[in-house]
Amino acid sequence: MSADANRLLANARLPGVELFHADFSGQPFGRHSHDAFAIGAILSGVGGYQCRGARHAIPAGHLSLMNPQEPHTGHAESSRLVYRMLYIEEARLPALLGRKRLPRGFAELNPSDDGAVAAGLARVAVEFERQDCLALETELLSLLEQVFVRHGGLRALAPAPRDGGVTARLRDYLEAHYREALSLEQLGVLLQRHPRHLIEAFRRCYGVPPHTYLLQRRVREAKRRLLADEPLVEVALSLGFYDQAHFSTTFRRFTGVTPGRFQRGLHA
Structure with missing residues (x-):
């Protein structure tokens, strides 16, 4: 090798x-x-x-x-x-x-x-x-x-407190910007919280971290577009997936089927 x-x-x-x-x-x-x-x-x-x-x-x-x-x-x-x-x-x-x-x-x-x-x-x-x-x-x-x-000798921190106002604002932002490439640093600056706090508070409130919520939102939009018969490649690229394989893996993770099988099932 x-x-x-x-x-x-x-x-x-x-x-x-x-x-x-x-x-x-x-x-x-x-x-x-x-x-x-x-x-x-x-x-x-x-x-x-x-x-x-x-x-x-x-x-x-x-x-x-x-x-x-x-x-x-x-x-x-x-x-x-x-x-x-x-x-x-x-x-x-x-x-x-x-x-x-x-x-x-x-x-x-x-x-x-x-x-x-x-x-x-x-x-x-x-x-x-x-x-x-x-x-x-x-x-x-x-x-x-x-x-x-x-x-490494670091003391574990106590769980982040509930922060309903901030987590709701973060959810609304994710809903409005789900097509974009976002970063925790950007979200932390926007909401004036450390990224670790955002992750923990969001998970406590919605059960998943922000990036999982964002993927779920993209899959929900992908299903809508596939129902409208949009091409798989166009849907994947417009929703910010890394490539077709990433789109397929993510779609199957949340729906149980690949996007291609989902779309073919519409015409069965």
């Missing part, structure tokens, strides 16, 4: 955040460091590196956590290594977490995990591919809160 299988993803609306999807066999990484927190999960194979004066082997099912400016090497201990690594610049954390103080950092480099952090990282990876900023920010904030509480 060549190094060409590696991918580094970023989103212009989320500066200081990158996702590295590594898939290689023989590419070593010499001693280096990052100006970011690194949060990774081994998907298959065994990863290895030298750090803090010791050699580490990381099997699938373990996390790989690194603090900023921590020198280390990297290599594959197995014939093939696949992992995901999320990089978050240290200066971005207070704003993303909604905290004045940074977490103290990761004491353990490769803890075993019950799958929650790895699953959260997988959801972040999916949204990086789709470039849906609202969904990506939602999954990212959830992952960061989780990993730093579980492994």
Whole structure:
């Protein structure tokens, strides 16, 4: 497997955040460091590196956590290594977490995990591919809160209080702007609340986070347009879906059938 299988993803609306999807066999990484927190999960194979004066082997099912400016090497201990690594610049954390103080950092480099952090990282990876900023920010904030509480010494916050006026305004805004590419940062500025507060308060009120509500609204509009016999591709693109596959997957998630089958059923 060549190094060409590696991918580094970023989103212009989320500066200081990158996702590295590594898939290689023989590419070593010499001693280096990052100006970011690194949060990774081994998907298959065994990863290895030298750090803090010791050699580490990381099997699938373990996390790989690194603090900023921590020198280390990297290599594959197995014939093939696949992992995901999320990089978050240290200066971005207070704003993303909604905290004045940074977490103290990761004491353990490769803890075993019950799958929650790895699953959260997988959801972040999916949204990086789709470039849906609202969904990506939602999954990212959830992952960061989780990993730093579980492994970084961050104290869990109390649930956000009910905020009926703000959540109603947010719902109305989503209803009016469901075709647009929205971001949590934009919504936070508009409603003068931290994105984490908006997510939690909205979920408590409506049962789902804002990006799920937005997808449901788009599917509702998609059904109306499909009933009018509009072409599938035009419907998908006009409603802000990443591609036809994203449209089909989302439509089926909320209706149980693909948009094509829904539309064909109208003429059966």
